[in-house]
Amino acid sequence: MMYQVKKIDPFNVTDFAGDVFQTSDTETPDAVLVRSSQVDDSLITKRLLLVARSGTGTNTINIDACTENGTAVFNTPGVNANAVKELIIQNLFRCVRPLNEAISMIDQLHVGNEESLQEAAESQRKDYIGQELYGKTLGILGLGTIGQQLADACYHMGMQIIGYNRSFKNLRHVQQLETIEEVMALSDFVVLLLPLTPQTEHLITAEQFKLMKKSAFLLNFGRGELVDNPAVVDALDHDEFAGYVSDFPKAELQHHSKITLLPHLGGNTTEALTHSANLILQNLLDFLENGTVRSSVNFPRVDLPFISPHRLTFFFKTQENVMAKISSLLNKRALPVMEMMNNNQNGFGYTIVNTDFSDFSDEQVTNLVEEFASMKGMLRVRKLDHSNIENWQTD
Ligand SMILES: NC(=O)C1=CN([C@@H]2O[C@H](COP(=O)(O)OP(=O)(O)OC[C@H]3O[C@@H](n4cnc5c(N)ncnc54)[C@H](O)[C@@H]3O)[C@@H](O)[C@H]2O)C=CC1
Numbered sequence: 023m024m025y026q027v028k029k030i031d032p033f034n035v036t037d038f039a040g041d042v043f044q045t046s047d048t049e050t051p052d053a054v055l056v057r058s059s060q061v062d063d064s065l066i067t068k069r070l071l072l073v074a075r076s077g078t079g080t081n082t083i084n085i086d087a088c089t090e091n092g093t094a095v096f097n098t099p100g101v102n103a104n105a106v107k108e109l110i111i112q113n114l115f116r117c118v119r120p121l122n123e124a125i126s127m128i129d130q131l132h133v134g135n136e137e138s139l140q141e142a143a144e145s146q147r148k149d150y151i152g153q154e155l156y157g158k159t160l161g162i163l164g165l166g167t168i169g170q171q172l173a174d175a176c177y178h179m180g181m182q183i184i185g186y187n188r189s190f191k192n193l194r195h196v197q198q199l200e201t202i203e204e205v206m207a208l209s210d211f212v213v214l215l216l217p218l219t220p221q222t223e224h225l226i227t228a229e230q231f232k233l234m235k236k237s238a239f240l241l242n243f244g245r246g247e248l249v250d251n252p253a254v255v256d257a258l259d260h261d262e263f264a265g266y267v268s269d270f271p272k273a274e275l276q277h278h279s280k281i282t283l284l285p286h287l288g289g290n291t292t293e294a295l296t297h298s299a300n301l302i303l304q305n306l307l308d309f310l311e312n313g314t315v316r317s318s319v320n321f322p323r324v325d326l327p328f329i330s331p332h333r334l335t336f337f338f339k340t341q342e343n344v345m346a347k348i349s350s351l352l353n354k355r356a357l358p359v360m361e362m363m364n365n366n367q368n369g370f371g372y373t374i375v376n377t378d379f380s381d382f383s384d385e386q387v388t389n390l391v392e393e394f395a396s397m398k399g400m401l402r403v404r405k406l407d408h409s410n411i412e413n414w415q416t417d
C-alpha cells in the first residue's frame with residue numbers, strides 16, 4: 023500500500039518517500055507532515071493515521087480530536103533544545119551589554135586627520151557600560167528539556183538558578199519554588215519555557231509584573247500566548263520591569279523601546295532543523311510501515327521488531343477493558359500470536375500483535391479486523407503486511 027502524505031510545511035523527503043509513501047495534495051491524507059503551522063481540523067478524517075510534527079510544541083494540532091479519531095501525533099522533543107538554549111543565552115547577554123548600540127555608534131563615527139578611530143571610539147565607551155550575568159538570579163518557568171539545559175549552562179556561568187514547574191524535578195543546580203509569583207519576584211531574568219496549553223494560556227499577566235524587580239527582564243521562548251501582551255506594554259510603560267524579549271512577534275508589541283521581537287528563531291539552526299526533520303521522517307516511515315510508536319504525545323510508546331508475515335495494531339481506551347477483549351477474540355478465532363507488545367498511557371493503550379494470516383481467507387481477515395474495530399473503546403485497528411517476508415514458514 024502506498025500511503026499519501028500531505029506536507030503542510032516544506033520538507034525534503036527525497037531520502038524517505040518511495041516504497042511506503044508519496045507526498046500528495048489530497049485533503050484526505052493518511053499522514054500529515056508539519057512544523058509549527060496550524061493543522062486544520064478538516065484534515066482529521068477517518069483516514070488520517072498520523073500527524074507528524076517536526077519540532078516540540080504541538081499547540082497547533084487538535085490533539086483531543088486526533089486521539090478520539092485514533093490518529094497518532096508525533097513530535098521530536100529535545101532535538102532543538104540546544105539551539106533554543108544558545109539563543110536565550112545570547113539574549114541574556116544582549117539584556118546586560120549594549121552591544122548593538124555600541125557597534126552602531128562605531129559604524130557612524132567619523133574621525134578627522136588628528137584622531138584615530140580607536141581613540142574616538144574609546145572616548146565614548148563610558149556611554150556603553152554594561153552589567154555581568156555572573157551572580158545574577160535566573161528564574162525559569164518550565165523546567166523541561168530546554169529549561170534544564172539552560173539552567174545547567176547558566177549555573178556554570180555563575181548565575182543563581184530558581185524555577186517553577188508543575189511537577190517536582192529534583193535538579194542539581196535549580197532551587198525549585200512553589201509558585202510562579204515567587205520566581206517572578208526574586209529573579210533578575212525570567213525565562214518562559216512552558217508549552218502552550220489551556221492551563222498556560224495568558225498565565226503571565228498584570229499581577230505578576232507588579233511583583234518583578236524594576237531592573238528585571240522577561241524573556242519568552244515558550245509561546246506568545248503565555249503572556250498577556252497589552253499587560254506587558256502597560257507594565258513597561260509604568261517601569262514595572264526593564265524589558266521584554268519575545269520570540270513570537272505581535273503588532274501590539276512592535277515599536278516599543280523596551281521590547282525586542284525575534285521571528286521565532288529558537289530552533290532555527292541548521293543542526294536542529296536537519297536533525298528534527300530526519301527524525302520525524304524516520305518515525306513517520308516506521309509508523310506507516312510497521313506501526314512503531316517512538317515519540318508521540320497521545321499514543322503510548324511501542325516498538326516491536328516486525329518478524330512475522332503480518333501484524334495487527336490496536337489503539338484503544340483502557341477503561342473499556344479492551345485489552346482483555348482483544349486477547350479473548352485472538353483466542354476465539356485461533357489467530358497465531360507470535361509476539362505481542364502492549365503499553366498504556368493516560369487512559370489509552372497501544373498493542374502490536376505479530377501474526378500470520380496464511381491459513382485465513384481474505385474475507386475471514388476482513389471480518390476479523392471489523393470485529394476488532396467494532397469493540398467498544400477501540401479507536402483504531404490496522405492490519406499490516408510484512409513487505410519483505412516471502413514464503414514465510416513457521417517451525
Ligand atoms: N522558541 C522556539 O523556537 C521553541 C519553543 N519551544 C517551546 O518551548 C516549550 C518547552 O520545550 P521543551 O523544554 O522542549 O518541552 P518539555 O516538554 O521538555 O518541557 C515543558 C515543561 O513544562 C512543564 N509544564 C507543562 N505545563 C505546565 C504548567 N501548566 N505549569 C507548570 N509547568 C508546566 C512540564 O512539566 C515540562 O517540564 C515547547 O512546548 C514549545 O512551546 C520549543 C522549542 C523551540
Ligand SMILES: O=C(O)C(=O)[C@H](O)COP(=O)(O)O
Nearest residue numbers: 057058077078079102288289
Ligand atoms: O519546536 C518548537 O516548538 C518550535 O517552536 C520550533 O523551534 C519552531 O518551530 P518551526 O516553525 O521551526 O517548526
